[in-house]
Amino acid sequence: DGGITQSPKYLFRKEGQNVTLSCEQNLNHDAMYWYRQDPGQGLRLIYYSQIVNDFQKGDIAEGYSVSREKKESFPLTVTSAQKNPTAFYLCASSIIVGGTSNEQFFGPGTRLTVL
Amino acid sequence: AQSVAQPEDQVNVAEGNPLTVKCTYSVSGNPYLFWYVQYPNRGLQFLLKYITGDNLVKGSYGFEAEFNKSQTSFHLKKPSALVSDSALYFCAVRDGGGYQKVTFGTGTKLQVIP
Numbered sequence: 001d002g003g004i005t006q007s008p009k010y011l012f013r014k015e016g017q018n019v020t021l022s023c024e025q026n027l028n029h030d031a032m033y034w035y036r037q038d039p040g041q042g043l044r045l046i047y048y049s050q051i052v053n054d055f056q057k058g059d060i061a062e063g064y065s066v067s068r069e070k071k072e073s074f075p076l077t078v079t080s081a082q083k084n085p086t087a088f089y090l091c092a093s094s095i096i097v098g099g100t101s102n103e104q105f106f107g108p109g110t111r112l113t114v115l
Numbered sequence: 116a117q118s119v120a121q122p123e124d125q126v127n128v129a130e131g132n133p134l135t136v137k138c139t140y141s142v143s144g145n146p147y148l149f150w151y152v153q154y155p156n157r158g159l160q161f162l163l164k165y166i167t168g169d170n171l172v173k174g175s176y177g178f179e180a181e182f183n184k185s186q187t188s189f190h191l192k193k194p195s196a197l198v199s200d201s202a203l204y205f206c207a208v209r210d211g212g213g214y215q216k217v218t219f220g221t222g223t224k225l226q227v228i229p
Contacts, residue, residue: 004158035219040124042205042221043159058216090158103149104217106158 004107023091032074121220138206147209
């Protein structure tokens with residue numbers, strides 16, 4: 001799992017609550033990503049960021065929000081607008097060389113369960 | 116639009132036998148192809164990538180993959196499977212360089228039988 005940490009490992013949310021998942025990297029990578037993993041569906045991109053103070057929506061951004069105030073940190077907030085948030089959430093980072101992003105390094109994941 | 120397909124949900128192989136995990140892709144430009152492995156309740160680990168050059172790419176833990184442009188495939192292979200290779204394997208593709216998002220396949224569960 002390299003130099004990327006995610007916390008907490010397990011998270012329980014009640015209906016109507018917002019929760020924030022932490023992602024920190026010490027790899028000095030430029031780009032960071034959030035994915036959602038559901039059984040049989042592979043990984044789906046929620047948000048990504050190439051530089052500080054800039055981020056773009058991925059394929060399934062509705063009900064989620066992010067910030068990128070520091071290069072090493074990319075927290076994800078799961079809002080009450082996300083109707084089916086129970087899933088395994090993965091954070092990743094990659095270096096950008098010559099304008100091209102390379103392979104991604106993943107954190108250990110956070111398993112979110114809605115009670 | 117780019118896409119990647121892993122046609123097998125699960126592959127079973129006896130320990131010591133060669134293994135193949137299949138992946139096909141679709142892009143409009145030059146493909147950047149990746150393989151990752153995931154152990155239970157863990158993040159993904161990078162195994163290998165193809166960007167350009169030799170069609171046979173060697174990666175971590177004795178794995179290799181062969182890029183076949185005419186068949187748009189990038190199958191993962193290993194000459195002799197280990198029980199510890201049992202895991203979930205993901206193929207991923209990006210359409211060209213620069214910054215475009217990566218599309219992941221749905222994963223193939225590899226079960227190596229002792």
